[in-house]
Amino acid sequence: MKKKITEKSIELFEKKGFTQTSIQDIVDELEVTKGTFYYYFSSKEQLLMAIHLEYIDDLLERQEKIMKDERKSSVEKIRNVIALLINDIKDKGPSGRVFFREIRHLSNHNIGIIKKKRNQIRLNIEKVIRTGMDNGELRPNLKPDIITFAILSLTNYSYQWFKPNGEIHSDELVQIYADVIFNGIMEKND
Amino acid sequence: MKKKITEKSIELFEKKGFTQTSIQDIVDELEVTKGTFYYYFSSKEQLLMAIHLEYIDDLLERQEKIMKDERKSSVEKIRNVIALLINDIKDKGPSGRVFFREIRHLSNHNIGIIKKKRNQIRLNIEKVIRTGMDNGELRPNLKPDIITFAILSLTNYSYQWFKPNGEIHSDELVQIYADVIFNGIMEKND
Amino acid sequence: MKKKITEKSIELFEKKGFTQTSIQDIVDELEVTKGTFYYYFSSKEQLLMAIHLEYIDDLLERQEKIMKDERKSSVEKIRNVIALLINDIKDKGPSGRVFFREIRHLSNHNIGIIKKKRNQIRLNIEKVIRTGMDNGELRPNLKPDIITFAILSLTNYSYQWFKPNGEIHSDELVQIYADVIFNGIMEKND
Amino acid sequence: MKKKITEKSIELFEKKGFTQTSIQDIVDELEVTKGTFYYYFSSKEQLLMAIHLEYIDDLLERQEKIMKDERKSSVEKIRNVIALLINDIKDKGPSGRVFFREIRHLSNHNIGIIKKKRNQIRLNIEKVIRTGMDNGELRPNLKPDIITFAILSLTNYSYQWFKPNGEIHSDELVQIYADVIFNGIMEKND
DNA sequence: CATGAATGAGTGTTCATTCAT
DNA sequence: AATGAATGAACACTCATTCAT
Structure with a gap:
């Protein structure tokens, strides 16, 4: 029940x-x-909190599984995280949308708990970017925190427009987004 | 009053x-x-609609001024639009946040009106991307609609975390985001 | 104005x-x-009172003109009053309907004034019925007050259903109602 | 409750x-x-509708019981219906008054439902008048629809003035009204 | 486990009225 | 003679929550 x-x-x-x-x-x-x-x-808010916790805990767990995999390069990890976040919208669409939209209705105390976990996800990405910069996979002059926000913007904002059963498949979206992030859109003339 | x-x-x-x-x-x-x-x-909703209209009409007008400037390359126009959207959050932060969050509380009829204008902004970006692809400024194998969503994700989602008076200046954010979009983050080895 | x-x-x-x-x-x-x-x-109620006064004063005046006419028999006077009340609905329909429906929204003081005039109309009818009973025009065993209510019921209730431009003409309605009141509906077997 | x-x-x-x-x-x-x-x-109107339905359904049911009684002549049936309608005001006075006055505050949809039932009551009277005309109980030259309105005027308007605990008893009122309707008030000179 | 009756504070909205200009 | 801004009290209705059973 x-x-x-x-x-x-x-x-x-x-x-x-x-x-x-x-x-x-x-x-x-x-x-x-x-x-x-x-x-x-015990209250309507507690229900909302339960929804939030279930969503973020699952996400965090799956992200950390990716992060810990030592066989993956930084680029691979970033690509995997983008896939994780985008696919979440396909697989758990409604709860994702609730997660992104309704956090405001939690009490300050509960918002704190959720934001802490959300930050953990962000910091995990930031860390892998730093690693990639250090080991030469990524350009050395990046601002890892801002790049992280860029990645999260792409994935998190997709719940606003991406229709899992629409024309474009989520795998394709992941590929395009990863391509943009990694290579940019400008023609290289060299 | x-x-x-x-x-x-x-x-x-x-x-x-x-x-x-x-x-x-x-x-x-x-x-x-x-x-x-x-x-x-006449109603609470009408007030919300007035806020939405004022925001989107101003934005659309300024975007179209950029789009019509024939001295600018496509890349420049994209960069200018990114700057426009990011700076809007700095200058009219609260109404931007209201705009992105509360549209749901308009009636279906009013949502339609706003979405039409929002789509116009999107289509304007899509068009300049297409032009850039055609004239060799941008990579020829892009999906303009998805790239447009990528750009809008970066700018629109920034209202969620970007603090205009925080550590990073909006001009700097524009520069970083434009750099990511145009060049990507990966180190080129050639 | x-x-x-x-x-x-x-x-x-x-x-x-x-x-x-x-x-x-x-x-x-x-x-x-x-x-x-x-x-x-000075107030909404005062407007309503003005409407009521205009309606009842006019009606009362015209009724008393009928009552004072010494050439008319009692039966004629009753018939004339029925015609007066029914035709009022045709000629001043809306204000009649307002008169019958909205008196409750006057203050007690004003209701008293209107009711006094309304009673005057009623008592005028009662008086002519008494006269008719005395001079042999009407059956001698009637209760004049109740008969008066019967007449007023027929006329006043007609605003509820009588459509002046409908199938039946107001003159015809007057004739039928007078016929019912004077002769009844039962077949006489003598 | x-x-x-x-x-x-x-x-x-x-x-x-x-x-x-x-x-x-x-x-x-x-x-x-x-x-x-x-x-x-669920709403104030729904309460009003409940009051209306209870009133009219009960009335209609009792009227149809009278109408179906084959031992009664048409004249008797009419007299019984007059008694029914007048006594209703005595017994359920307040709800009758609400019924006659407040129907306007129902929605169009609900007004339709109530009016249909009200019309049924009217048509039942019309039918018994027609029967009475056919079988010689009533004068053959009547307009049954108008006569029906006359009867309903007498009974329905009585809620405006008839005080059940006043000088006159409801049985007496029924008798007088039936007498007026059947025999009229004019002295017969034959 | 689950029900259903009841609460009470709050919400958006209406509207007759006032009054300075 | 007329305007338009402002008031404030009232209204129908909603809803998260409580609690005895």
């Missing part, structure tokens, strides 16, 4: 937004009553 | 979000009454 | 009801502002 | 009118809160 509530909530939060979705809406769709909801969650 | 209401609303919408900001909050801060608000705006 | 306000108000009060019609609605239709309204009327 | 709300609402709607009665007024009198009201009724 807890699982069912979470899933239906994600669906509704994505469609109508957190504030616009009432507990009543959620329990109506599940054909239970409000009492049931409050048996499993 | 209409101006004062709009400005205070943008400030509050940015801080607390559209739904979390009540008309009461707005008029309390201005030390007027709700009647005054409704003398100037 | 005062006349214009009154007329437009009657029109709107009939269409939407007194409470549902705002001062704003009235002045919008006349393309003036609320200030203008309050220059001519 | 639903019953209590309905009853108190009828009482208040009758005293002050639908528009002039706020939900707050209703719940204050019952010493509950607005939330309770909205737990039982």
Whole structure:
């Protein structure tokens, strides 16, 4: 039941937004009553927090698996992380959108917890960029923090427009984005 | 007074979000009454629409001024548009954030109007990319629509993290982002 | 202007009801502002009272003209009064409907004034019925007060369903109603 | 509680009118809160509709019981219907008054539903008049539709003035009204 | 585990009225 | 004679939350 509530909530939060979705809406769709909801969650915010935690913990775990793989070059790791973040939108689209949009409705305390984990993801990318700069895979004059933001912008903003079942496939998008990031769009005349 | 209401609303919408900001909050801060608000705006949504229109119309106008300048190369135009979009966040930060976050609270009809203008901005970028590809400034094998999304991701997502008064100056950010987009981050070994 | 306000108000009060019609609605239709309204009327209720007074005073005056005519029999007078009340709906339909429906929105003091005049109309009918009973025109065993209510029911309720431009003409309605009142509907077997 | 709300609402709607009665007024009198009201009724209009439906359905049902009674002559049926309608005002006075006065505040859709049932009552009377004309109980030259309006005028308008605990008893009123309708008020000279 | 009745604070909105100009 | 800005009290309605059963 807890699982069912979470899933239906994600669906509704994505469609109508957190504030616009009432507990009543959620329990109506599940054909239970409000009492049931409050048996499993102590508040609407706690439900939102659960959704956020599940999303970010899973993502972080999978990212760190990539990061720890010593057989991969820095470039490969970056490419893998881009793939991870883009594919997440394909596979867990609604919860991703909820994650990016509704964090504001958490309490300050909970926002802190989530942001810490989000920062961890960012710092992991920054670190691999630094490594790549040091070992000659990447240009030596980059600002790793800004480059990290550039990568996260590409991936995170894609939830705003990327339709997983649309014309372009997520694998193709990953390839194009990686190509832009690594090679740029300008014609090289040498 | 209409101006004062709009400005205070943008400030509050940015801080607390559209739904979390009540008309009461707005008029309390201005030390007027709700009647005054409704003398100037027929509804809360109409106020939000006014904010959106003002933002997008100004942006579109300035973009088209760049696009029409025949002395500029495609690369220059792209660089100028990146600068335009990034600097907007510096100069009109709060309304930009409201613009990107609260569009959902407009009616479908109004969303349509805004999206049409937003699409125009996107299509203008796409067009200049195509021109650059045709005249040899840009690599010939690009997907202009996706590249456009990449550029918009960089600029639009920056409102999420870029602090205009922080360590990094907006001009510097523009330069780095343009460098990434044009040249990529990978070291060229030739 | 005062006349214009009154007329437009009657029109709107009939269409939407007194409470549902705002001062704003009235002045919008006349393309003036609320200030203008309050220059001519001190309150919304005073406007309603003016409408009521105009209606009832005119009606009462015309009824008393009928009553004082010594050449008319009682039966003729009753028939004339029925015609007067029915035709009023044809000629001054909207204000009649406002009169019958919106009196409740007057203050107690004003309701008293109107009801006094309305009672006068009723008592005038009652008196002519008594006269008719005394002089043998009408059956001697009637209750004049109840008969009066019967007559007023027929005429006053007609505003609820009678459409002046519909199939039946008001003259015909008067004739049928007078026939019912005077002769009844039962077949006489003698 | 639903019953209590309905009853108190009828009482208040009758005293002050639908528009002039706020939900707050209703719940204050019952010493509950607005939330309770909205737990039982989804809107103020829905409450009004419930009142209307209860009134008209009961009336229609009782009328049709009279109409189907084959032992009764047409004249008897008409007399019974007059008694039914008049007594309803005695027994369910307030809801009758609400019924006749506040229908306008229903939505068009709901007005349609109620009017259909109201028309059924009217058509049932019209039919029995036609039968009476055919079988010689009533004068053959009547207009059944207008006569029906006459009867309904007498009964329906009585809510405007008839006080069940006043001088005159409802049985007496029925008798007088039936006498007027059947025999008229004019002295027959034969 | 789950229900359903009830709460109470809050929301956007309306509107008759006032008043300086 | 008319305007337009402003008021403030009221209104229908919403909703997260509580709690006895």
